[in-house]
Amino acid sequence: MASSSAFLTVHLCLLFCIVSVHVSAKIVLEDGYTVTTIVNGHKLNIYPHSVLQLPGSSDLLILDDDNSTFYTVQFPTSQDSVVKRLSGSRVGYSDGDVDSAKFRHPKSFTADLNGNVYVADRSNHVIRKISRSGVTTIAGGFSRKEGNKDGPAQNATFSNDFELAFVPSKCLLLVSDHGNKLVRQINLKKEDCTPPHQSGLGDVPAWTLGLGFGLFFLGVIYFVAVRPWINSRTGRLPDDLNRRDMEALPNQSGEDGSDTLLRHQKRSC
Ligand SMILES: *[C@@H]1O[C@H](CO)[C@@H](O)[C@H](O)[C@H]1NC(C)=O
Ligand SMILES: *[C@@H]1O[C@H](CO)[C@@H](O)[C@H](O)[C@H]1NC(C)=O
Numbered sequence: 001m002a003s004s005s006a007f008l009t010v011h012l013c014l015l016f017c018i019v020s021v022h023v024s025a026k027i028v029l030e031d032g033y034t035v036t037t038i039v040n041g042h043k044l045n046i047y048p049h050s051v052l053q054l055p056g057s058s059d060l061l062i063l064d065d066d067n068s069t070f071y072t073v074q075f076p077t078s079q080d081s082v083v084k085r086l087s088g089s090r091v092g093y094s095d096g097d098v099d100s101a102k103f104r105h106p107k108s109f110t111a112d113l114n115g116n117v118y119v120a121d122r123s124n125h126v127i128r129k130i131s132r133s134g135v136t137t138i139a140g141g142f143s144r145k146e147g148n149k150d151g152p153a154q155n156a157t158f159s160n161d162f163e164l165a166f167v168p169s170k171c172l173l174l175v176s177d178h179g180n181k182l183v184r185q186i187n188l189k190k191e192d193c194t195p196p197h198q199s200g201l202g203d204v205p206a207w208t209l210g211l212g213f214g215l216f217f218l219g220v221i222y223f224v225a226v227r228p229w230i231n232s233r234t235g236r237l238p239d240d241l242n243r244r245d246m247e248a249l250p251n252q253s254g255e256d257g258s259d260t261l262l263r264h265q266k267r268s269c
Contacts (some may be wrong), residue, residue: 019099038077046071046083055113056195061086068092068103070117070130071129073157077204087135093144094135099136108163112192118173120134125157127164127173128185168193183267 037060041048049065053075060075062083069088073081092102102124111117117130118138125147126140139153147157159179166173171193175184 007260035150038075039073039083040079044083049076049107050109052109052111054111054115054117056115060108061111061117063106063109065105065107068105070109087130093126095128095137096134098130098134101128101130110164110166112166112188113168113195114192115196116192118164118166118176120161120162121160122162127153127158127175146179148182150184151185199240 037114039046039060041064046062046069047064048062050063052061053059054061054072058075059072060077062071062073063069064071068091070086071083074084085100088103090102091101091104093104094100094102103119103121106119106121106128106134108120108122109117115132119128121128124140125144126137129136129138135258136153139156140158140257141151141154143155145157146160148159149155149157158175159177159267161179162175162177164173164175166188170185171188171190173186173188175182175186176186178190
């Protein structure tokens with residue numbers, strides 16, 4: 001009798017617990033979203049751990065932290081999408097050529113506006129950068145051991161569990177250093193926070209503008225000073241020569257404009 005009432009008490013208690021959990025937890029199912037698989041790692045033996053669309057690119061960057069390998073794939077994906085290995089192969093530590101660089105179980109990465117990728121290379125206790133010119137170590141490079149030292153980035157140390165976030169408005173990286181219970185920041189370089197197409201657009205019109213102003217002032221000097229002087233010397237310019245000169249200004253700057261556009265297109269390719 002005693003044991004069965006104890007049994008009953010336990011059951012009642014369990015029931016109460018379940019009911020109370022159901023009462024206290026609030027779940028709101030919001031409709032209107034759809035889940036679709038876009039990359040299937042089974043055939044390729046890829047374990048995606050982190051994914052990001054690279055700024056200024058149509059590529060997705062996928063990190064497989066088991067194999068310490070980065071893959072890219074055109075996004076949106078299609079049936080013919082090809083997943084390409086970008087960097088990393090076996091676990092290790094090697095900078096330089098993107099193709100042969102090695103990482104040690106990074107789980108997190110972020111990208112700046114210039115398309116550089118920053119890797120929380122956790123088991124190497126360093127922060128790496130993948131850029132067009134190759135892979136470098138930007139922080140933790142001197143010790144490559146666990147620690148919580150701040151200071152010049154190569155002298156700094158990190159735990160073996162941290163993640164990265166990029167803050168474009170402040171041009172810095174945030175480090176959520178889980179192992180050290182710290183949030184840390186690393187300043188980036190100015191060029192890392194300027195999108196390449198914007199810097200291109202910024203450079204080229206400035207150059208065109210300079211040329212335009214130069215031509216304008218040449219024109220002003222010609223019409224204000226040189227032409228009256230020539231007129232006074234020669235009496236009168238032939239009409240067709242006069243017209244050609246008038247057309248020369250807008251034409252020249254127009255040609256430069258289209259040249260600029262071409263150059264810019266080439267750059268962005
Ligand atoms: C990842 O590593 C495992 C062994 O650790 C290996 O079997 C697998 O083929 C690797 N995947 C790729 C895509 O290289
Ligand atoms: C950083 O590390 C280098 C190499 O170990 C050392 O020469 C330098 O004094 C260190 N700088 C600081 C500020 O700790």
